[in-house]
Amino acid sequence: MIQLLDAALAYGTHTVFSGVDIRIERGLIHAIIGPTGCGKTSLLMLMAGLMKPAMGSVVFDIEKDRNHVALIPQDYGLFPWKTVRGNVLMGLEIAAARHGILKAVPAVAKAKVDRLLQELRIHELRDRWPLTLSGGQKQRTAIARALAVDPVLLLMDEPFSALDADIREEMQNLLMELPSTFGATPVMVTHDIHEALRVADRIILFQLKEETPAASFTVECFPNEKALKAETEQKVRAALRNARDRDTGKDHP
Amino acid sequence: MTVGTLPEKTRFVPKFFLNTLLLAVTILVFYQILRLTAGPRLFPVLPLVAKRFLTLILNGQLPFHILVSARRVFAGLFLSLAVAIPVAGAMSRFPRADKILSPLLYLVYPIPKVTFLPVLMLVLGLGDASKISMIFLIIVFQAIVSLRDALKALDRRAFQAVRAFGGGKLDLARHVVIPATLPALLSALRISGGTAVAVLFIAESFATEDGMGFFIMDAWSRVSYADLHCGVFALSLFGLGLFGLIDLAERWLCPWQKSVH
Numbered sequence: 056m057i058q059l060l061d062a063a064l065a066y067g068t069h070t071v072f073s074g075v076d077i078r079i080e081r082g083l084i085h086a087i088i089g090p091t092g093c094g095k096t097s098l099l100m101l102m103a104g105l106m107k108p109a110m111g112s113v114v115f116d117i118e119k120d121r122n123h124v125a126l127i128p129q130d131y132g133l134f135p136w137k138t139v140r141g142n143v144l145m146g147l148e149i150a151a152a153r154h155g156i157l158k159a160v161p162a163v164a165k166a167k168v169d170r171l172l173q174e175l176r177i178h179e180l181r182d183r184w185p186l187t188l189s190g191g192q193k194q195r196t197a198i199a200r201a202l203a204v205d206p207v208l209l210l211m212d213e214p215f216s217a218l219d220a221d222i223r224e225e226m227q228n229l230l231m232e233l234p235s236t237f238g239a240t241p242v243m244v245t246h247d248i249h250e251a252l253r254v255a256d257r258i259i260l261f262q263l264k265e266e267t268p269a270a271s272f273t274v275e276c277f278p279n280e281k282a283l284k285a286e287t288e289q290k291v292r293a294a295l296r297n298a299r300d301r302d303t304g305k306d307h308p
Numbered sequence: 309m310t311v312g313t314l315p316e317k318t319r320f321v322p323k324f325f326l327n328t329l330l331l332a333v334t335i336l337v338f339y340q341i342l343r344l345t346a347g348p349r350l351f352p353v354l355p356l357v358a359k360r361f362l363t364l365i366l367n368g369q370l371p372f373h374i375l376v377s378a379r380r381v382f383a384g385l386f387l388s389l390a391v392a393i394p395v396a397g398a399m400s401r402f403p404r405a406d407k408i409l410s411p412l413l414y415l416v417y418p419i420p421k422v423t424f425l426p427v428l429m430l431v432l433g434l435g436d437a438s439k440i441s442m443i444f445l446i447i448v449f450q451a452i453v454s455l456r457d458a459l460k461a462l463d464r465r466a467f468q469a470v471r472a473f474g475g476g477k478l479d480l481a482r483h484v485v486i487p488a489t490l491p492a493l494l495s496a497l498r499i500s501g502g503t504a505v506a507v508l509f510i511a512e513s514f515a516t517e518d519g520m521g522f523f524i525m526d527a528w529s530r531v532s533y534a535d536l537h538c539g540v541f542a543l544s545l546f547g548l549g550l551f552g553l554i555d556l557a558e559r560w561l562c563p564w565q566k567s568v569h
Contacts, residue, residue: 130465
């Protein structure tokens with residue numbers, strides 16, 4: 056669906072990562088995992104088109120998919136000055152404004168938003184302000200806002216890190232339904248290995264390399280096969296341990 | 309049904325009347341204390357003042373002077389916003405503009421603007437221009453500082469959220485910049501609005517024949533203390549109306565603010 060080819064990202068003269076090759080497959084849930092500060096969030100920005108690669112390229116199999124990418128930031132990015140429904144409508148309002156700044160969102164799109172609110176069980180919260188919502192309700196609103204624009208690629212930055220354990224599991228289940236129910240391919244950044252193993256079809260381990268500022272390799276994960284799951288967990292843990300040891304200057308064989 | 313379970317709208321009306329009643333009683337008590345201490349000549353009996361107030365309203369004198377003052381306040385307010393919005397926008401957007409304008413702003417901002425009144429009257433004359441400019445000077449600096457700081461404090465991630473949906477500059481203004489900075493702007497108006505009315509009173513007490521400042525000073529020079537108190541009361545009502553309008557604007561334009569507090 057989307058491929059990063061030898062991609063590098065830099066803020067001015069500071070290189071965040073380089074030589075990154077990643078492929079995201081349509082319909083699979085991807086989890087990006089890696090040590091702190093390796094540029095996982097920047098990777099999402101790159102895929103969302105909010106940043107340009109300093110080198111390499113971001114290629115979509117179907118070029119028009121580039122305009123159907125939605126991003127849910129770590130703090131959900133809800134606007135406190137918009138109601139739940141107002142937040143969910145925003146993407147559609149921006150789309151309507153392309154045909155004239157005061158162009159209203161079509162009634163059909165509004166009806167779709169109401170349906171979406173019902174499907175995500177936040178319809179009764181539609182007139183509430185985000186600051187009055189719980190973490191799970193905010194997360195559902197953010198997902199509804201992203202899904203309202205029919206994204207093919209849904210990028211999520213640490214989507215469940217601020218949630219209580221029971222809500223987190225509920226939201227993880229919702230995430231797992233996204234490809235089949237809404238046709239969106241989720242890519243989430245997480246620091247929780249267990250979450251990645253539970254939810255993802257594929258784990259992308261973002262691993263710092265010795266010789267270059269950063270690079271990555273991917274590890275396949277099959278949540279339903281226990282033997283492979285354990286093997287993957289070992290691989291991921293070893294890689295993260297190596298990264299941590301290198302950061303602290305500890306030698307290891 | 310207990311009071312605690314009444315819907316908010318039903319409770320609002322008696323609460324409003326109770327507050328107004330409390331305010332009226334406080335004013336009356338305060339007036340009576342002043343009457344007892346300063347003497348009945350300076351503070352005539354209340355029914356007389358109330359009757360005079362009604363007469364001045366009905367014969368159009370007070371409404372005329374209030375409207376003149378209101379015109380000056382709103383003209384100054386409008387001018388201030390017309391200048392403050394683009395200047396604050398430029399200062400937050402371009403660091404160079406901020407570097408050049410900030411020292412000037414900090415130099416003039418702390419000076420009590422009433423000290424400019426003689427110069428303004430000399431340059432712009434004794435008419436509306438000097439009075440409106442006075443109000444403009446009081447409000448504009450407060451508005452620039454508040455707006456610039458609110459713009460600088462905008463969370464860049466909010467911009468990303470709009471840009472992620474393919475939004476451009478107009479979308480950023482509509483969905484982020486305007487709603488996020490409106491509370492700061494209204495707050496600045498609330499703070500400087502009171503000072504503006506107070507200084508307008510001083511400005512209107514020199515070489516002019518209209519406005520609330522003139523009315524009060526004229527009553528004082530005519531030794532008409534009932535008119536004087538009527539003028540002070542009308543000026544207070546004018547201030548109350550101004551703050552009420554700003555509160556109303558906040559409720560209408562920033563309804564989410566109640567969830568913030």
